[in-house]
Amino acid sequence: MIQQQAGALLKVRNLTKRFGDGCPQCLEGLGTGNDAEEGPLHHNYCPICGTVHALRDISLDLWPGEILGIVGESGSGKSTLMRCLYFDQEATEGEFFLDPFDGGKANVLKVSAQARRAIRHTLLGMVYQNPVMGLRMNYSAVANIAEKLIAAGSRNVGTMTARASELLDQVNIPLRRMGESPSRFSGGMQQRVQIAKALSNRPPLLLLDEITTGLDLSVQAKVLDLVRQLQADLGIGMLVVSHDLGVIRMLADRTLVMLNGRVVESGLTDQILEDPQDPYTQDLVHSLL
């Protein structure tokens, strides 16, 4: 359901990611519609050649300041999508556009490595499902943030320390603990350091991958409060990935539902929850209620 296209902060078109080369059977059996022909695939896996079709033809628009939710079961491709958008992994096909880069005219998958690094460090912030991916566990919390500031060109130690403290304060890490390494922090604190790091260069777009998974309920609530507050105060656009519809309900204006690497349904979040159309979404929603 792609709509007016002018002014989207992020525009993704036909993004595809395969682990493996594919074979004639699985490559041609694909893209034939939503539920009809799955070709030879078993979920997202081709038993003939062993290729995993992790993302198939993903298209989406994110508006400035909007939170777009992405739900789907384990293995549906949510983290792969985040990793492709953050250039951790190379997409196999497709394109995406970021409005602040060249007015959204350039497919950023095709720009120079140097430009990609700049985009990653100044326009994007990422919070990984697993904090080990996003933080250096043995650097101090402050140094973790300084690393991202340096990547975007900062050189002044005093300024960086001040900025890092400000960010850590914003996510409620007490001053006296800022010099400690995240390996000594609780899961909720680690996620908050990741969020502070992601915010460090004031990016217009945040990618948040299962930021509350594995946290205690009360800690989850604090992290979610923080995200809501960031959106309200800073107007940052966010892609929020979760397999938890409760999280999505609380945060997202619109939602995409993924299954086996594809978007099976998208819509206003309350519409997805109250009037789901796809059999898979209906199952997902009805099992929640």
Add this chain to the structure above:
Amino acid sequence: MGVLLEIQNLSKAFTLHNLGRHIKACQNIDLSLQSGEFVGITGKSGSGKSTILKLVWRSYLPQTGSVFYESSEFGRLDLNQASERTILHLRRYELGYVSQFLNVIPRTTARRLVEQAWMEHGGAPNQAPVEAERMLGHFDLDRELWDSYPNTFSGGEKLRLNIARTMVKRPRLLLLDEPTASLDQGSKEKVRILLDRLKQEGTTMLGIFHDLEFMQGLCDREYQMAQGALGASYGQ
């Protein structure tokens, strides 16, 4: 003043794939509201009343028919055809939806909820505290409750907070889904006074109520719904 909402030939059915069921919720609904009018709907449980409201609010996906709305931002448009982005804009600036349920956000005070709604609508942050107090006072929420968490509120208190939060945005069209369900007589009377006040202030309203008595004197026109169809109106 002119027509604010014009529903034409609106139908909706649900297909529940996993249960193999097809449910017709409403058929061929025609209904229009003049600006400033208050139209009420009653009917048996399951007759399709909420479905109409949720189609207008777009929490239900449109199927057939049209819902023309005279937007101050976009002019006349069919909500059934409008993009999700347009709907989000209208929900923020022009439409209000109040049901008996309050969608509470954990650990957010009543005051903060109204302030957030004010800012979401584009109100200046420094005005938010003043506006929130004005609204909470206007809709008679006890002062002691302003700084507490609404998940502990009574039904009537939640409802009044819900209305305060919706009305701080001054919506042009207010949808009310059984706002008085499960309230005692005293609270119902308060809501009635409150809705009457909104009407005096010029808000256009489409409301579902389960008793006719409640609607009388409050609504300009009333409709009875049965089996997915809207009966003849019998109002002034």
